[in-house]
Amino acid sequence: MERVASDDTKKELVQNKDSGEVSSNQSKVVYVLGGPGSGKSTQCSKIAKHLGFRHLSAGDLLEAEAESGSNDGKMIREYKKEGKLVPSEIIVKLLQKAMQESQNKNFVIDGFPRNEENLSAAENILKIEPNAVLVFDCSEEEMTRRILSRNQGRVDDKIDTIKKRLNVYSESTLPVINYYSSKGKVRKIDAGRPIEEVFDEIKGVFSELNAGQDLGRKESTSN
Numbered sequence: 118m119e120r121v122a123s124d125d126t127k128k129e130l131v132q133n134k135d136s137g138e139v140s141s142n143q144s145k146v147v148y149v150l151g152g153p154g155s156g157k158s159t160q161c162s163k164i165a166k167h168l169g170f171r172h173l174s175a176g177d178l179l180e181a182e183a184e185s186g187s188n189d190g191k192m193i194r195e196y197k198k199e200g201k202l203v204p205s206e207i208i209v210k211l212l213q214k215a216m217q218e219s220q221n222k223n224f225v226i227d228g229f230p231r232n233e234e235n236l237s238a239a240e241n242i243l244k245i246e247p248n249a250v251l252v253f254d255c256s257e258e259e260m261t262r263r264i265l266s267r268n269q270g271r272v273d274d275k276i277d278t279i280k281k282r283l284n285v286y287s288e289s290t291l292p293v294i295n296y297y298s299s300k301g302k303v304r305k306i307d308a309g310r311p312i313e314e315v316f317d318e319i320k321g322v323f324s325e326l327n328a329g330q331d332l333g334r335k336e337s338t339s340n
């Protein structure tokens with residue numbers, strides 16, 4: 118039997134609560150990072166559907182706030198038009214609210230933290246220590262191709278903005294990846310492959326987590 122099947126695994130995790138496995142019955146947080154078009158939203162939807170995690174997308178939360186027409190929303194729209202990252206306090210507020218309101222306390226968070234400012238807000242305000250950080254590895258050519266064919270009317274899916282977003286991603290997210298790498302939490306995912314193949318690799322990482330292992334903890338005990 119596959120260990121990652123969500124319902125069975127959840128039952129098993131609850132039953133194992135006295136077995137001494139530290140994280141098996143606690144809330145889990147997995148970050149998913151990757152360039153625009155690398156497939157974060159696609160894979161996170163599958164993680165939510167098949168692995169029982171609540172998917173929170175920084176981009177979708179921002180988009181919803183922008184749609185609401187609030188003052189924060191107007192600011193968000195300006196930043197996105199320029200292909201820039203929105204200030205951390207705005208995104209943190211939205212994430213905090215979504216996490217508090219959620220019944221499901223296992224989260225897969227898509228597109229956050231994307232820079233050092235986000236990272237310190239995650240640690241100091243949200244106080245999140247992720248169990249794992251998935252980093253989607255995909256060529257710029259493939260990401261551009263996917264974004265241009267996504268065409269869902271997003272204000273930032275224009276060819277001149279795409280190049281900027283790819284640069285912002287590689288420059289600002291790298292320190293975040295390095296930071297979690299040094300804690301042994303990063304799993305690089307080859308995201309240039311077909312959707313199902315990428316998901317198979319991801320399932321492997323989640324089965325490690327469901328086995329009660331914090332990726333970082335596993336690494337540090339082997340040192």
Ligand code: ADP
Nearest residue numbers: 152153154155156157158159263267310311312
């Ligand atoms: P992100 O959230 O990282 O910006 P998306 O999940 O929105 O990326 O994917 C961007 C586009 O690429 C979507 O149209 C999606 O259907 C498509 N896509 C996602 N993953 C793959 C894949 N592995 N192979 C081909 N196309 C993909």
Ligand code: MG
Nearest residue numbers: 157158174176
């Ligand atoms: Mg997305």
